Amino acid sequence: MKRPLLHLLLLCFPFAVMAAPDTPATLTQSLDHIVAARFKPELPGVAALVVKDGRPVLRKAYGMANLELGVPIRPDHVFRIGSTTKLFTATAVMLLVDEGRLALDAPVKRYLPEAPPHWDKVTIEHLLSHTSGIPNLSMDSGYYRTTARLEHTLEELVAPVRDRPLDFAPGTKFAYNNTGYNLLGMVIEKVSGEGFFAFLDRRIIQPLGLKHTREGSDQQLIPGLVSGYRGDKQRGPAPAMLLANSNLHAAGGLVSTVDDLAAFMLGLQSGKLVSPKGVQRMNTEHLLPDGKATGYGLGTWLRKLNGKRLVGHGGYILNFYSQLEMDIDSGIVAVTLHNGDRFGGDNEVLSKQLIAEVQAWHPKAQ
Numbered sequence: 001m002k003r004p005l006l007h008l009l010l011l012c013f014p015f016a017v018m019a020a021p022d023t024p025a026t027l028t029q030s031l032d033h034i035v036a037a038r039f040k041p042e043l044p045g046v047a048a049l050v051v052k053d054g055r056p057v058l059r060k061a062y063g064m065a066n067l068e069l070g071v072p073i074r075p076d077h078v079f080r081i082g083s084t085t086k087l088f089t090a091t092a093v094m095l096l097v098d099e100g101r102l103a104l105d106a107p108v109k110r111y112l113p114e115a116p117p118h119w120d121k122v123t124i125e126h127l128l129s130h131t132s133g134i135p136n137l138s139m140d141s142g143y144y145r146t147t148a149r150l151e152h153t154l155e156e157l158v159a160p161v162r163d164r165p166l167d168f169a170p171g172t173k174f175a176y177n178n179t180g181y182n183l184l185g186m187v188i189e190k191v192s193g194e195g196f197f198a199f200l201d202r203r204i205i206q207p208l209g210l211k212h213t214r215e216g217s218d219q220q221l222i223p224g225l226v227s228g229y230r231g232d233k234q235r236g237p238a239p240a241m242l243l244a245n246s247n248l249h250a251a252g253g254l255v256s257t258v259d260d261l262a263a264f265m266l267g268l269q270s271g272k273l274v275s276p277k278g279v280q281r282m283n284t285e286h287l288l289p290d291g292k293a294t295g296y297g298l299g300t301w302l303r304k305l306n307g308k309r310l311v312g313h314g315g316y317i318l319n320f321y322s323q324l325e326m327d328i329d330s331g332i333v334a335v336t337l338h339n340g341d342r343f344g345g346d347n348e349v350l351s352k353q354l355i356a357e358v359q360a361w362h363p364k365a366q
Contacts, residue, residue, distance in 0.1 A: 027361045031058040034353050035336075039063045044229040044237055044340025045073050049258035050354050051333040054266060057358060059258070065226035065339065067237055078212050078224040078255050079337035081322040082315025085254040086181050088200055090128055090299020091268055092188050094278040095203055101191050104128070104281075104298075111187045116162050122170045124187065127180040128298040129286040133166035136177040138251075148243045154189070154196075157182045157247060174286070174294040178251035185250025196250050208267045216255035218245045225255060228319040232342035240319035240341075252317050258335040261324045265312065265333050269326060283311045283328065305352055306359055314347055323347040325355065332358045 031050055035058075039045045045063015049056060061073035096102040102111070104125040109115045115122075119134065126132040137160055138148070161179055168175070185196045192199045197215040205213050212224065228240030245253055256264075267273055274282070282298045295302055303310040305327065312325030321338040334354045338344055 027358065028058055030357050031354055032060060034357060035060070035062055035350070038344040038350065040233070040343075041072075043067075043233065044338070044343045046336050046338045046344055047073055047075050047077055047079065047258045048337075048354070049075065049262050049333075049335045050358060051262050051266070052358050053331045056262075058354075063340070063343070067227070067229065073226060073339070076212075076224065076257055076259065077226045077337075078222060078257055079226055079322060079339060080216050080228065080315075080318050080320040081254050081256050081261070081324075081337070082248070082252040082317035082320060083178075084256075084261070084313045084315040084322045084324050085248070085250065085252045086315075087268075087299050087313040087324065088204060088254060088264070089181055089184050089188070089196075089250045090282060091204060091273055092196075092199055093124065093128060093184055094274040094282060094298070096188065096191055098275045098278055102187070108183065108187065111190050112183070118166060122166075124184070125298070126170045127177075127184050127187075129294065129296060130174055130177050130180060131171050131286065131288070131294070132177060132180050133168040133170050133173070133175075134177065134180055134183070135161040135164045135167055136175065136179050137161055138178045148247045151244045151246050153246070154182055154186050154249055157249065158186065172289060174288065174296065181251035182249050188250070197253075200254075204264070204273060208263055208272065210256070210260040210263060213254060213256040213260045213264070216245050216248070216253055218242075222255060224257075226339045228339050229343070230319045230341040237340065237343070243318055248317060252315060256322075256337075258337055261322075261335045261337075262333045265324055265326050265335075269311075269328055283309070303352075305355060308359065310352075310355065312351075314351075321347045323351045325351045327355050327359065330359055 035048050039062040043063055047061045050058040059075050061075045063073055065071045065073040065077055105123055108122050122132045188199055189196055229237040230240050231237045282300050284297050285302050286294045300311045301313055308327045308329040310325050310327055315322040319341040323336045326333045332355050334351045336350055
């Protein structure tokens with residue numbers, strides 16, 4: 001017996017990927033024009049997905065997945081997502097908080113007894129909100145030319161900063177920090193008794209049916225993974241900088257697709273993973289003691305657009321850009337995955353443009 005087309009699509013993707021029957025052609029065309037204007041078909045490009053109320057209004061790829069072989073990007077291609085991994089890490093932490101196995105206000109030392117004494121006042125929430133004061137190893141001079149090219153364990157990633165003084169008293173300032181998120185990876189492993197990526201797979205990836213989200217190992221073949229390129233439209237493309245993926249880990253070590261990332265965001269925000277109370281906490285802007293807003297929650301960048309709340313995360317690594325964002329007031333998700341350094345402009349600006357276009361549409365406008 002023939003299976004319905006919708007059923008077959010649902011088997012292939014986390015949710016139906018065709019445009020909804022009531023999606024106006026003009027809206028899809030407008031979104032297409034916004035993205036196409038940024039990318040040349042012969043250069044590195046982007047996979048883009050825009051979802052409204054759980055149904056895609058745009059799912060399309062632009063540019064080349066591999067310039068050397070002349071392979072165009074497809075919407076189902078796999079990209080390195082860099083720091084968008086942090087939203088997965090924060091979700092893993094909040095799953096353990098929901099179960100009472102972690103406490104946000106607990107000192108890191110409770111879970112990592114080997115932590116140095118000057119970290120005694122650093123809490124799990126400080127790590128999640130980038131307010132810990134622990135030095136960020138990836139800001140060291142020459143880090144990406146030397147250290148990041150070599151394989152490291154999680155412990156080795158944290159070791160160089162253990163003996164350094166804190167940059168500021170915990171909780172008093174905001175400073176984006178990859179080392180802090182790798183520490184969270186260590187905490188997740190210690191509390192769960194599993195490897196970080198194994199925990200993500202069991203508790204997030206498999207439950208949501210994500211087909212292509214996994215550790216972005218540079219030691220294994222990853223089916224569908226596109227090539228990364230540095231350079232810009234004026235100078236032309238060159239192969240991306242090579243880094244050991246083990247250095248990215250809980251701060252930026254995943255690969256994924258636009259379909260998987262949209263399904264993850266929808267699953268997270270609808271309470272399929274973390275409790276509604278936990279999701280609300282993640283989406284609440286962290287305030288410093290002086291009342292200054294940081295623009296960040298717990299693993300989420302927070303913005304506003306036309307009075308609507310945007311939550312999500314972006315990433316940049318190995319010349320890949322990623323942006324995963326949701327207007328949680330209007331049910332709009334935008335995902336853009338680039339494989340070129342400066343070939344399509346600012347990811348955050350593009351995300352806002354796409355979301356704003358959907359926000360502005362209503363049936364009477366057609």
